[in-house]
Amino acid sequence: MKLIPFPLPLNIGTDIVHIPRIYRLIHRPASSSGSNSKATTSTSTSTSTSTSTSTSTYLNRFICRILCEQELEDFHAKFSPSRHLSLSRTNISIAVPPSGAPIDGVNSSEMARWLAGRFAAKEAARKAAPGGASTISWKDVMVRVDKDSGGMGGSVKPEIIYLKDGGARGEVGKLSISHDGEYVVATVLAATTSASTTQGPDI
Secondary structure (H helix, E strand, O other), X not given: OOOOOOOOOEXXXXXXXXXXXXXXXXXXXXXXXXXHHHHHOOOHHHHHHHHHHHHHHHHHHHHHHHOOHHHHHHHHHHHOOHHHXXXXXXXXXXXXXXXXXXXXXXXXXXXXXXXXXXXXXXXXXXXXXXXXXXXXOHHHEEEEEEOOOOOOOOOOEEEEEXXXXXXXXXXXXXXXXXXXXXXXXXXXXXXXXXXOOOOOOOO
């Protein structure tokens, strides 16, 4: 049988994330080693404060590991009340109670859902990258939501941006993302080669 190659230079990637897994991660106590050792040596009178702080520390580490600069700003805007907002992108001051109660007035289930969507989209984008997932990191791709794409009450359309040259430019990939119960699924369609000859608008 003669095989006819796929006619377009495209890659596709998909990923599925169980939202409760992300929920457990953002409520996970940080390691007692290193900078968190002070929390483990705290007196019993400050146990609850130490637990909240260590959990917040793990959340900080998680989001700083997977989110790029713009996404961290989006996270700040959506989930950090101004009175608790730290401007340092490496120290986001949000107390996360281990009970799963609202995080400083923000529903932690909503936070887990948002982060699960970003994580699934980034994993799908890495799989669709020309060299495969091993060639780029989570911070090399950005989920961008065009707030003007919704029109008159329509839904906004997220897209994937492959960051190039330290974020000085970006290549757009198509993103489809769906939530169903405890799961979120993302699919990304991306070019197999750089589109450097095509100059798009600045974002």
